[in-house]
Amino acid sequence: MSSFAQNSRVLESRQRFGAERSVVCSPDNSDSTLQALQSYLITGWVVPPFHVFSGYSRPWSYQPPSGTKLPVDDNDIRSALADAVRARLLPSYKRIGVALSGGLDSTIIAALCRAVLDRNQIMAFTLDFGPPWSDEVATAREIARHLDIPLFIVDASPDAILTNVNAATAAMISPYGDAVCVPWFLLGKAAADAGCTALFSGEGGDQVFGGWANKPMVTELALTGAPLESVYAKTFHRFLDDIPDLINPQTLRGPNDKPFDVHAWIRSCLPQERDLSLLATLRHLNFATKGGGTILPRFTDLVEAHKIDAHAPFFDTDLVAAASSMPDSTILDGATDKAILRTLVAEMTSPEIAALPKRGMGVPSTHWATGDHALGKQVRKVLGRRNKHRDQRIHQEYVDMLMSGIVDAPDAYRRRRLGERIWTLFQWEVFREVHSLSE
Amino acid sequence: MKCIHCQSNTPNKLARATSKCSACLHRFAFTGLPQMDFVVQADHKGGTSQQRPPAYANHIAVTDMLFQKAIIAVGSAGKYSFTIKQLYYEFMRRLPAPATAGCGTAVGIIALMPLMLAMGVGGAGGGSAPAKVAGPPMSFDSFTHYYYNQWRRIHGEPEGLVDANPNTATPTPVLPELLNYSFDRCLIVDNADIAAMLVANRFHFENNCAVLSADGAYPAPDRRDAIMTMLGRNPDLVVAYLHDASASAFAAAATLRSAEWFGDRRIWIADIGLSPRQAWAQKLLVEHGEKSVVETRLPTDELDWLNQGYTCSLSGIRPAKLLKTAYMGLSEASKATYQDDWDSMGGFFLMGYMWSPTGYAYHDAGFSPWMGGGDTAAFDASAPDSFG
Numbered sequence: 001m002s003s004f005a006q007n008s009r010v011l012e013s014r015q016r017f018g019a020e021r022s023v024v025c026s027p028d029n030s031d032s033t034l035q036a037l038q039s040y041l042i043t044g045w046v047v048p049p050f051h052v053f054s055g056y057s058r059p060w061s062y063q064p065p066s067g068t069k070l071p072v073d074d075n076d077i078r079s080a081l082a083d084a085v086r087a088r089l090l091p092s093y094k095r096i097g098v099a100l101s102g103g104l105d106s107t108i109i110a111a112l113c114r115a116v117l118d119r120n121q122i123m124a125f126t127l128d129f130g131p132p133w134s135d136e137v138a139t140a141r142e143i144a145r146h147l148d149i150p151l152f153i154v155d156a157s158p159d160a161i162l163t164n165v166n167a168a169t170a171a172m173i174s175p176y177g178d179a180v181c182v183p184w185f186l187l188g189k190a191a192a193d194a195g196c197t198a199l200f201s202g203e204g205g206d207q208v209f210g211g212w213a214n215k216p217m218v219t220e221l222a223l224t225g226a227p228l229e230s231v232y233a234k235t236f237h238r239f240l241d242d243i244p245d246l247i248n249p250q251t252l253r254g255p256n257d258k259p260f261d262v263h264a265w266i267r268s269c270l271p272q273e274r275d276l277s278l279l280a281t282l283r284h285l286n287f288a289t290k291g292g293g294t295i296l297p298r299f300t301d302l303v304e305a306h307k308i309d310a311h312a313p314f315f316d317t318d319l320v321a322a323a324s325s326m327p328d329s330t331i332l333d334g335a336t337d338k339a340i341l342r343t344l345v346a347e348m349t350s351p352e353i354a355a356l357p358k359r360g361m362g363v364p365s366t367h368w369a370t371g372d373h374a375l376g377k378q379v380r381k382v383l384g385r386r387n388k389h390r391d392q393r394i395h396q397e398y399v400d401m402l403m404s405g406i407v408d409a410p411d412a413y414r415r416r417r418l419g420e421r422i423w424t425l426f427q428w429e430v431f432r433e434v435h436s437l438s439e
Numbered sequence: 440m441k442c443i444h445c446q447s448n449t450p451n452k453l454a455r456a457t458s459k460c461s462a463c464l465h466r467f468a469f470t471g472l473p474q475m476d477f478v479v480q481a482d483h484k485g486g487t488s489q490q491r492p493p494a495y496a497n498h499i500a501v502t503d504m505l506f507q508k509a510i511i512a513v514g515s516a517g518k519y520s521f522t523i524k525q526l527y528y529e530f531m532r533r534l535p536a537p538a539t540a541g542c543g544t545a546v547g548i549i550a551l552m553p554l555m556l557a558m559g560v561g562g563a564g565g566g567s568a569p570a571k572v573a574g575p576p577m578s579f580d581s582f583t584h585y586y587y588n589q590w591r592r593i594h595g596e597p598e599g600l601v602d603a604n605p606n607t608a609t610p611t612p613v614l615p616e617l618l619n620y621s622f623d624r625c626l627i628v629d630n631a632d633i634a635a636m637l638v639a640n641r642f643h644f645e646n647n648c649a650v651l652s653a654d655g656a657y658p659a660p661d662r663r664d665a666i667m668t669m670l671g672r673n674p675d676l677v678v679a680y681l682h683d684a685s686a687s688a689f690a691a692a693a694t695l696r697s698a699e700w701f702g703d704r705r706i707w708i709a710d711i712g713l714s715p716r717q718a719w720a721q722k723l724l725v726e727h728g729e730k731s732v733v734e735t736r737l738p739t740d741e742l743d744w745l746n747q748g749y750t751c752s753l754s755g756i757r758p759a760k761l762l763k764t765a766y767m768g769l770s771e772a773s774k775a776t777y778q779d780d781w782d783s784m785g786g787f788f789l790m791g792y793m794w795s796p797t798g799y800a801y802h803d804a805g806f807s808p809w810m811g812g813g814d815t816a817a818f819d820a821s822a823p824d825s826f827g
Contacts (some may be wrong), residue, residue, distance in 0.1 A: 215647040218620045222666055223643050223650065223658060225611030234644060278616055328616065334672035335621040335647075413763035414645060 034247070037393060037428075038260035041239045041246060044177035044424055045294040047265060052174060052437060074330075076322050077340060084316035085112040088200070090309075093121075097191030097199045097308075099184075100124040100151065102139035102356075104341045105202025105209075109313060111348035113200055114147045124149045125190050125199075127156040127183050133364045139356050146353050154190045156183050158368055158375035164189075165378075166434055171305030175431035176298040177238065177424035179365035188303035188310070199303050203295055204314030207286040208323045209338045210331035214282055218332070221278070229266040232285060237417060238424055245398050279328045283320075291315065366419025369426065370403075379426045382433075390429055399425060440470060443503045443594070468593035469586075471500040501534075506590055509533055514599040515759050520639035522601050522632040524754035527582045528724055534576040575724055601632065601639045613665040621673035623647040624769050627700075629682035629691055629712070631657035633753055633761070640762055646769055653680070653691050667700075674704075677773045681765055682712035685750035686731040711768030715741040718751035725751050 039047035046052055089096065096117070098110040113122055124147075126140035137153060144151035161182045168185035169175075191199045206213055213235060220231045239246050240262065269288040271281060296315055303310035313319065330340040346354035369379050381387065383399050390396075402422060431437070440454040441447070447462035454460075455470045513521045513529040577585075590597075624646055628634040631652040637643070638658075643650050649666050651657060658666070670676060680695060682688035695701075695708055714737065718725065730748045737745070753761060 215623065216644045218617060219622055219643050219647050219649065221614060222617050222620075222622075222669060223638055223662065225613065225662070234641065278614060329619065332620050334619075335623050335675070413759075413766045 034393065035258065035260045037391070038243055038247065039262070039265075040175060040177060040428060041243060041424065042233070042260065042262050043236045043289075043293070044238050045298075046174050047260070047293060050260070052431075052435075074340060074343065077319075077326065077330075078344065080316070080319040080322040081108065081313070081344070082112055082115075084313035084319045085109065085200070086116060087316070088198075088311040088313055089113065089116060090198070093197045093309075095121050095123065095194075095196050097187075097194065097196035098122060098124050098149070099187050099199060099201040100126045100140045100144060100149075101202065102126065102136040102143060103202060103205075104338055104345055105205025105314065107143050107202075107345050107353070108205075108341060108348065109200050109202045110143065110147055110149060111345075112313075114149055115348075119148055119150070122149050123191070123194055123196060124151045125154050125187050125194075126151060127187065128153045129364050130157045133362065133367075136362075142356060143349065143353055146349050152190060152194060154186050156186055158371060158373045160186060161368060162375040162378055165375075165430060168302055168305075169427070169430045169434045171301050172298065172431065173301055174297070175428055176294050176301075177427050178294065178298070179363045179368065179420065179423045179427075181298055181302055181427070183363060184299055184302040185305065188306040188308060191303075192306035192308045196308060198309035198311055200311045200313065201299060201303075202314065203299050203312040204291060205338070205341065207283065207291045207295070208314050208320055209341050210279055210283065211337055213286075214279065214332060215335070215337065217282065218278075227263075228270075228281070229263040232266050232282075232289075233262050237420055239421065242398070246395055248393055248395050277328050279331050280324060283324065283331075287315075287320070362416075364419070365423045366415045369419045369422035379422065382426055382429045383422070387429070389433060391432060394425065394428075440467065440502060441504050442467070443507050466593050468503050468590045469501045469506065471502050501586065503590075503594070505533060506530065506586065510597045513757055514597075515757070517598060519758035519762075520599045520601045520636055521758050522636050522754060523583070523587065524579065524632060524752065525636070525756075525758065526587070526597065526600070527579050528752070528755040529757070530582060530586065531575055531577075531724060575726065601636045613662055618665060618668050619672070621669045621671075622649045622676070623673070624677045624679070624773065625649045625651070625670055626765060626769060627651055627653050627678065627680045627695060627708075628657075628753075629653045629680075629688045630753075633681070634658075636758060637762065637765065640758055642762055642765065646766065648769065653682070653695065670701075671704075676706055677709075677769065678706055679709040679711045679765075679769050679772045681753065681768065682710075683750060683752045684713040684715050684718045684745070685728075685752075686733040686745040686748070687750075688712060689735045689737070689745065690731075690733045692735075709768065709772035711765070711772065713751060713753055715744045715749070715751070723751050723755045725749055 033050055036046045036050035036052050039045075039050050096113065098106065098113055100106050100110050110122075110124055124140070124144045126137055126144075128134055128137050141151055164185055165182050168182045171185060172181065188199055205211065217228075217231050217235065220226060220234070221228075233240055243259070266285070266289065269285055271284040276284070296312060299312055300310045326340070331338070333339045336342070342354060368375050370376055380403060383390070383403060385396055385400070402418075402425075440449050440451055442449065442460035442463060442465055444465045445460060445463040447460060449459075449461040449467075451471065454467055458467050458470060459465065460467065509526060509530045509532075511517075513519075513525050626637070626642070626646075626648050628637065628650065629652070631654065634650050634652040634657040637650050642648065649670060651663065651666060655663065657663075678701075680692055682691070689712070692708075692710060692712075713723075716738070726749070728748045728750055731746055733742070733745060735742060735745075756764075
């Protein structure tokens with residue numbers, strides 16, 4: 001078990017985080033309910049109130065703030081963004097790091113930090129996943145050069161991931177199935193090693209300003225008119241339709257073995273206000289589910305494991321409130337997402353920088369999970385039949401078929417979906433092993 | 440005879456006498472005999488006389504297991520939704536082919552080779568028109584009447600079957616605010632049931648892609664109007680047209696340039712439809728219809744083949760393969776740089792239905808005016824894993 005989980009402790013909330021943090025973590029780790037596993041397999045994290053540690057209360061309880069109901073324009077957003085960053089730049093920080101993926105969100109955070117810091121007070125860090133996934137390094141380099149911030153390239157090759165996966169998992173207080181976890185751990189480590197006392201990131205930008213994740217939902221609603229909860233459930237891209245195949249039937253006999261109802265859970269996360277627009281509703285859902293459930297806690301766990309502070313200014317309460325009052329057209333205009341952020345990047349950097357292709361950092365999870373390298377072999381070993389410590393509630397035949405490519409799904413033609421699913425299973429097993437969890 | 444419910448074997452004579460499994464008493468839909476016992480009351484042509492099944496039925500031993508295997512195969516064991524026509528072609532692949540005849544006769548090719556295997560051997564050359572062809576064992580109407588309906592009567596509707604008629608669904612109003620938004624891509628399909636199948640398999644969701652049928656039948660009118668409005672809000676819309684290999688499908692491409700679709704907007708349409716050469720190379724089932732005169736930028740031998748009335752349907756391709764190919768076609772269309780003269784091309788470029796990595800595509804052969812390339816990995820990486 002990690003030192004993090006061994007001692008019960010309470011972590012106090014930090015400054016103006018949108019999510020107030022209060023963790024009670026018990027060393028009794030014998031209780032991992034089936035609903036916890038099911039929710040993890042569907043969403044990629046353990047959905048509260050389910051838990052993997054007995055006596056564990058949810059670390060993050062995020063209540064998305066409502067809009068101010070006052071007219072908000074671009075200047076208000078500029079001010080709110082700048083305030084959110086400034087409030088987190090504590091006087092005690094001698095030097096801070098910025099995770100620069102090359103996407104819009106991290107570019108804005110880097111530019112705002114640089115606006116109030118000298119060159120020797122800030123460093124940028126970007127991940128290099130190795131060819132052919134190194135495209136974003138060039139974009140990050142261009143942005144760092146423009147902002148006059150020294151850039152450090154962090155090795156995120158399969159070997160580096162393999163070396164750090166157990167340590168990263170030990171830093172998690174709950175399992176997170178997304179493949180971005182070890183990269184966050186590496187970024188935090190690089191920042192700490194370079195003498196930074198805090199790492200800033202653009203996490204939350206998609207949730208506040210409506211990133212690419214909103215588009216499939218708009219498409220689904222337009223074509224089918226399906227209920228919002230069923231549309232939203234598809235955005236997790238894990239095992240939504242496969243739970244009956246994935247969970248061993250004999251594990252479903254206990255009195256508490258009610259299946260996790262993902263649709264009911266999503267309905268419970270909907271905003272109380274009924275007159276909100278679709279995008280406002282999605283923003284609230286994004287924070288109440290993904291933002292508070294996995295994005296913010298995993299970023300914080302994995303960076304703060306290196307004894308430095310982790311800051312995601314996009315989660316700032318006032319910023320979210322201001323963004324909630326913006327016209328929807330600033331969030332999604334036709335097919336252009338994050339319209340206002342694109343404008344701000346052009347202002348804060350240059351039209352040339354704004355015109356660079358920006359995707360954010362794509363993690364090559366399929367390559368990690370299935371590639372012919374030591375990490376791929378480790379994944380296959382951990383998920384293989386010979387691993388006697390694997391979770392027996394997970395149907396091994398399904399896992400075997402998934403690994404061999406036999407299991408088909410309507411989105412199987414997108415290779416990244418395969419990697420996301422395998423990595424989710426792998427991370428679950430590694431978490432159980434590292435934290436000595438029983439079933 | 441094996442029961443699909445309990446897997447027990449019932450002696451053939453007993454099964455034919457009782458039409459029931461001797462172990463679990465479930466009814467058999469088929470007993471390996473010509474389907475004579477149920478055709479009397481179901482004259483699908485409206486007549487009152489006994490409707491005999493096609494002659495081939497006298498020597499095809501169709502069983503419940505055979506039909507069930509077709510259902511399992513077409514839906515990849517329940518993972519994909521499929522149309523009744525896709526089930527028909529899957530079933531045809533499992534029946535013995537009739538004797539072959541010359542290409543000039545009004546018959547077609549039957550593919551006995553599983554599609555997934557065929558994919559690997561479809562050479563870049565793309566093949567040529569077959570010298571000998573064999574007719575399909577039965578028409579779609581006969582399949583529906585004699586086999587599908589009987590299966591449904593006994594075992595119920597197969598799980599995953601797509602209802603291609605959008606008007607049967609409960610209408611739900613389109614949120615007015617959706618009209619302010621748009622799609623990254625648009626896929627136009629020449630028939631409604633394939634469009635419905637793609638949506639049932641979440642193709643639209645994975646690709647931020649509107650899916651519509653060229654004939655206007657899918658989706659339902661109110662939803663279609665909203666989608667057309669939304670299409671107009673993306674000036675950089677990527678559009679692809681997926682269609683059968685048929686003269687009518689190639690001719691229908693011209694209608695996509697009508698005012699109803701994109702007006703005078705200069706939006707290139709990538710033709711990723713099935714071409715005759717690709718149908719030959721994959722040994723897909725071919726049918727024959729009326730001769731026609733259609734003009735396209737296809738090579739002469741393919742154009743001649745189409746104008747002779749031969750057709751090959753996308754429904755002959757399993758959903759898994761069709762989804763993958765449509766995805767790759769859209770990916771390529773998204774990366775394309777269009778350098779050719781708009782007027783002479785009419786806003787179309789001919790990509791062809793791609794059977795990557797070994798299949799024939801027009802741009803591989805240097806035939807297309809389209810410029811572009813690369814694999815789909817870069818496209819696939821465009822949506823990050825929740826990274827700021």
